[in-house]
Amino acid sequence: MAGGPFTSLFRIFASRNNVHSARVLLSNQNFRSMRQFNNWVLETHQFSTSFDVPCRQFSTSLVDNIHSHSPLKNPQFTIFNPADARPFSSSVDDEDGNRVKLNENKSLDSVENGGLEGVDGNSVGAGDDNESCVCDSMVIEEKQSDGVEGGNNVVGKKNLAFRDPVELYRELLTAEKNDNLKRSDWDTLQEIFSCFSKSGWAANQALGIYIGKSYFHTAVNRFRNFFFKKCSAELAMHLVSLGASDKAVRFLFPIFVEYCIEEFPDEIKRFRNMISSADLTKPHTWFPFARAMKRKIIYHCGPTNSGKTYNALQKFMEAKKGIYCSPLRLLAMEVFDKVNALGVYCSLYTGQEKKHVPFSNHIACTVEMVSTEELYDVAVIDEIQMMADSCRGYAWTRALLGLKADEIHLCGDPSVLDIVKNICSETGDELYEQHYERFKPLVVEAKTLLGDLKNVRSGDCIVAFSRREIFEVKMAIEKHTNHRCCVIYGALPPETRRQQANLFNDQDNEYDVLVASDAVGMGLNLNIRRVVFNSLSKYNGDKIVPVPPSQVKQIAGRAGRRGSRYPDGLTTTLQLEDLDYLIDCLKQPFENVKKVGLFPFFEQVELFAGQLPDISFAHLLEKFGENCRLDGSYFLCRHDHIKKVANMLEKVQGLSLEDRFNFCFAPVNFRDPKAMYHLHRFAALYSIKVPVSIAMGMPKGSARNDAELQDLETKHQVLSVYLWLSQHFKKEIFPYKKKAEEMAIDIADLLGQSLIKACWKPESRQGGNPRPQQKEDGHERHKGDGYRRPNSLVKIYEKKRQEKELLQGHSQKVVV
Numbered sequence: 028m029a030g031g032p033f034t035s036l037f038r039i040f041a042s043r044n045n046v047h048s049a050r051v052l053l054s055n056q057n058f059r060s061m062r063q064f065n066n067w068v069l070e071t072h073q074f075s076t077s078f079d080v081p082c083r084q085f086s087t088s089l090v091d092n093i094h095s096h097s098p099l100k101n102p103q104f105t106i107f108n109p110a111d112a113r114p115f116s117s118s119v120d121d122e123d124g125n126r127v128k129l130n131e132n133k134s135l136d137s138v139e140n141g142g143l144e145g146v147d148g149n150s151v152g153a154g155d156d157n158e159s160c161v162c163d164s165m166v167i168e169e170k171q172s173d174g175v176e177g178g179n180n181v182v183g184k185k186n187l188a189f190r191d192p193v194e195l196y197r198e199l200l201t202a203e204k205n206d207n208l209k210r211s212d213w214d215t216l217q218e219i220f221s222c223f224s225k226s227g228w229a230a231n232q233a234l235g236i237y238i239g240k241s242y243f244h245t246a247v248n249r250f251r252n253f254f255f256k257k258c259s260a261e262l263a264m265h266l267v268s269l270g271a272s273d274k275a276v277r278f279l280f281p282i283f284v285e286y287c288i289e290e291f292p293d294e295i296k297r298f299r300n301m302i303s304s305a306d307l308t309k310p311h312t313w314f315p316f317a318r319a320m321k322r323k324i325i326y327h328c329g330p331t332n333s334g335k336t337y338n339a340l341q342k343f344m345e346a347k348k349g350i351y352c353s354p355l356r357l358l359a360m361e362v363f364d365k366v367n368a369l370g371v372y373c374s375l376y377t378g379q380e381k382k383h384v385p386f387s388n389h390i391a392c393t394v395e396m397v398s399t400e401e402l403y404d405v406a407v408i409d410e411i412q413m414m415a416d417s418c419r420g421y422a423w424t425r426a427l428l429g430l431k432a433d434e435i436h437l438c439g440d441p442s443v444l445d446i447v448k449n450i451c452s453e454t455g456d457e458l459y460e461q462h463y464e465r466f467k468p469l470v471v472e473a474k475t476l477l478g479d480l481k482n483v484r485s486g487d488c489i490v491a492f493s494r495r496e497i498f499e500v501k502m503a504i505e506k507h508t509n510h511r512c513c514v515i516y517g518a519l520p521p522e523t524r525r526q527q528a529n530l531f532n533d534q535d536n537e538y539d540v541l542v543a544s545d546a547v548g549m550g551l552n553l554n555i556r557r558v559v560f561n562s563l564s565k566y567n568g569d570k571i572v573p574v575p576p577s578q579v580k581q582i583a584g585r586a587g588r589r590g591s592r593y594p595d596g597l598t599t600t601l602q603l604e605d606l607d608y609l610i611d612c613l614k615q616p617f618e619n620v621k622k623v624g625l626f627p628f629f630e631q632v633e634l635f636a637g638q639l640p641d642i643s644f645a646h647l648l649e650k651f652g653e654n655c656r657l658d659g660s661y662f663l664c665r666h667d668h669i670k671k672v673a674n675m676l677e678k679v680q681g682l683s684l685e686d687r688f689n690f691c692f693a694p695v696n697f698r699d700p701k702a703m704y705h706l707h708r709f710a711a712l713y714s715i716k717v718p719v720s721i722a723m724g725m726p727k728g729s730a731r732n733d734a735e736l737q738d739l740e741t742k743h744q745v746l747s748v749y750l751w752l753s754q755h756f757k758k759e760i761f762p763y764k765k766k767a768e769e770m771a772i773d774i775a776d777l778l779g780q781s782l783i784k785a786c787w788k789p790e791s792r793q794g795g796n797p798r799p800q801q802k803e804d805g806h807e808r809h810k811g812d813g814y815r816r817p818n819s820l821v822k823i824y825e826k827k828r829q830e831k832e833l834l835q836g837h838s839q840k841v842v843v
C-alpha cells in the first residue's frame with residue numbers, strides 16, 4: 028500500500044466517522060528497525076509514546092513519514108476500536124466509490140502478532156517478505172472528538188489489555204503499595220520480569236527509545252522494583268493470567284517505555300547523542316562543495332586489458348588541471364613517470380612520498396591521499412570496483428563523493444556500475460557509461476602443466492598465494508629447468524617489484540619466468556604470455572578458501588597485454604584438477620555489488636568520543652562499529668588492523684585522540700612484531716615530543732638466506748612507516764625523513780639483488796612451522812620439490828571432471 032491511497036482512505040474514514048484526531052499508539056507497535064522513524068517521532072513529539080495528531084496532520088505527515096522511513100514495502104496499518112480491539116470500520120469507500128476492506132477480522136492480538144517478531148526476536152508471520160527481519164505494523168487507536176459519540180463501545184476501564192499505557196503508568200505512580208498478592212502470584216510476576224529481561228524483542232524495541240542494550244537490564248531491574256511496589260491487584264492478576272509469556276512482555280513493554288522516559292532521561296539523552304554522533308547516513312551530504320558542482324562522471328567499464336585506464340589518462344593529460352587516483356603506490360609511480368615522459372608535468376603524492384614537479388598542474392596520487400579541497404578539471408579514479416573492498420573501500424567512496432572535479436573518469440569492471448548509478452542520482456551528477464571489450468580474448472589452455480613445473484615456458488607467470496609458496500615454486504623451477512624466475516609479492520617495496528617487473532619484461536636476460544602473488548593483479552604492465560595458477564586457494568587470515576572468481580579474472584587478465592610481446596593471452600593451471608574451477612571463474616559474470624565501504628573521518632570519531640570519554644581508543648572504535656548508522660548501500664570498512672595498532676599503543680600516554688587515529692592508519696604489517704615494535708617506539712617518542720629517530724642499522728649487504736631477506740623486508744616496512752608518519756605529523760618531530768628515504772632506496776635495491784640470487788627454502792615469518800590451518804586443510808606434498816599445494820578444490824572438481832572427460836574427451840583450448 029502506498030502512502031497516498033492509505034492517506035485518502037484515512038481521510039474518508041475520518042470524515043465518515045466524524046473523527047478529528049487520531050491517537051497513535053507507539054507503545055505496542057513494532058519499530059525495531061526504525062531508529063530513523065523513532066528519531067523523528069521523538070524529536071517531533073518530545074519522547075511521548077502516544078500522542079494525538081489532527082487528522083490532517085496525520086494524513087500528510089505521519090503516514091508519509093512512516094512510508095518514507097519504513098524498510099517494508101507494505102507497511103500495515105490498522106485502525107481499531109480500543110474498546111473491543113476490533114477494527115473500527117470493516118470497510119470504507121475509497122475516492123472512486125469502491126469498497127475497501129480494512130483488515131476486517133483482525134483482533135488486536137492478531138494485529139500485534141501478525142507479522143511481528145516473536146519475543147525471542149525472530150520475525151514471524153506476515154511481513155516476512157522484507158529482506159531484513161523487520162516488521163512495521165502500526166496500531167492506530169481511534170479517538171472520538173470532544174462530545175461526539177462514536178458508534179462503538181466506550182473505552183472499558185476494566186479491560187486492562189486495552190488500556191492506554193500512559194494512563195496505566197500514571198496510576199502506578201500514584202498507587203499505594205500492594206500487599207494482597209499470594210506468594211505464588213509474586214513468583215509468577217518474578218518469572219514474567221525475568222522473561223522480560225531476557226526478551227530480545229523487548230531489548231530491540233527499547234533501542235527505539237534510546238535505551239541501549241547495555242543499559243536495558245538495569246532499566247528492567249529498576250522497572251521491576253518500581254512495579255512490584257506499586258502494582259494493583261487487578262494489574263498483577265492480569266499479568267499472572269498471561270503468565271511468563273510473550274503476551275505479558277508485550278503488555279508490560281509500553282508501561283516500561285513510559286517509566287524509562289520519566290526515570291532515565293539522562294541515559295536516553297546520552298545514548299541518543301551517541302547514536303546520532305555515529306551517524307554515517309547520507310554520506311553524499313558530507314561534501315557540500317562537491318554537491319554544489321555539476322559534475323560529469325564517465326564510467327569506463329570493462330574487463331582487464333581493454334583500454335579503460337589508457338582512455339581515462341588521455342583525458343587527464345589533456346586537462347588543464349588533473350588528478351589521477353591509484354589503487355597502489357606502484358601504479359601512481361608508473362603514471363607519474365609515463366605522464367612526465369610525455370611532457371605533461373605531473374607531481375607524485377603517496378602516503379610515503381611527495382615529489383613536487385615545478386609548474387605541474389597534474390598529480391598522480393594514491394587514492395587515500397586524494398584532496399577533496401582542491402578544484403580539478405579532470406579526475407581519474409582507477410579500479411573503482413575497489414569501493415567494495417572490505418578494508419580500503421572507503422577511500423574510493425570518499426574520492427567519488429568528495430572530489431571537486433568537473434569531470435571524473437572511473438575505470439573498473441562493471442560490478443559497481445549500479446551502485447555508482449544510485450550514488451549519482453543522489454549527488455545529482457550526470458553519469459555517462461563507456462563500455463569496453465578485451466582487446467584479445469583470453470584463451471584457457473586445457474592441457475595445463477599436468478602437475479609438473481618442468482612444463483613452464485618463457486613468458487609464464489606462475490601465480491601462488493603465499494610468500495612461502497612463491498619461493499618454493501621459484502626454487503623448484505630453477506632446480507629442474509633452465510628458466511630463471513623473478514618474484515613479485517605484497518611485502519616487497521614498490522621499487523623492488525618494479526625492478527623485478529623490468530627484469531622480467533627485458534628480453535636480454537635469462538629471467539623469463541615470473542612467480543608472483545595476487546600483487547600482480549593490478550597495475551603493472553608485464554610481458555606475460557601465460558598466467559599459470561599454481562593453486563586456486565588462499566589463506567584469508569582465518570582459513571584456506573578458494574580464490575574469489577573476480578580475483579581469478581583480474582589476475583588471469585594480466586596475460587597478453589596490448590602492446591606487449593604477447594598480445595594473445597593464455598591462462599591455465601598447474602594441476603589438471605583445478606582447471607574447471609579456473610574456467611568457471613572466467614565464465615562467471617561480474618557480480619553486482621550491493622554495498623560499498625565507508626569509514627568515519629577523524630571529526631566523526633571525535634564527536635562520538637565525546638559521548639564515551641573514558642574508554643580506550645580500540646574500544647571506542649568497536650563501539651562506533653556497533654552503534655553507527657549506515658544507509659543500505661554502504662558498509663563500515665573492516666578495521667581490525669587499526670584496532671590492533673590501537674591496542675598496542677594503548678599504554679602510550681600523552682597521545683591525543685587525533686594522534687592515535689593517525690598512528691593507527693600508518694601502513695604497518697601488524698603480523699610483523701619487529702615492525703610493530705618500531706611503530707610503538709615512534710609513537711612513544713612522539714608522545715614525549717622528542718625528535719623521533721630511526722634507530723635501525725643498515726644491513727651490510729644483500730640477503731644470504733630467507734631470514735635475512737625477511738629482515739630486509741621488515742626494515743623497509745619500518746622506513747616506510749617512518750616516511751608515512753613524517754608526512755602525516757609535524758616535520759620537526761620526524762626530522763630524519765631524508766635519511767629514511769635514502770635508506771629505503773638502498774634497502775629496496777638490496778632486496779632486488781637478494782631476489783636475483785635467492786635459492787633458499789622459505790621460512791615462516793613467525794619463525795615456526797606453517798600455520799596449523801594449512802596443515803589441517805590437507806595440503807599435499809608434491810613429488811621431490813618440497814612444494815605443497817592445497818587440495819581443497821581438487822576434491823570438489825575431480826568428480827565433475829572425470830564425468831566430463833568420459834563424455835567428451837580432452838579439448839585443447841577453451842576461449843572465454
Ligand SMILES: Nc1ncnc2c1ncn2[C@@H]1O[C@H](COP(=O)(O)OP(=O)(O)OP(=O)(O)O)[C@@H](O)[C@H]1O
Pocket residue numbers: 329330331332333334335336337338438550552584588589590
Ligand atoms: N588506444 C590505445 N593505443 C595504444 N595502446 C593502448 C590503447 N589502449 C590501450 N593501450 C595499451 O593497452 C594496455 C592495456 O590498457 P589499459 O591499461 O588501459 O587497460 P585496462 O582496461 O585499464 O586494464 P586493467 O583493468 O588491467 O587495468 C596498456 O599497455 C595500454 O597502454
Ligand SMILES: [Mg+2]
Pocket residue numbers: 335336337409438
Ligand atoms: Mg586499468
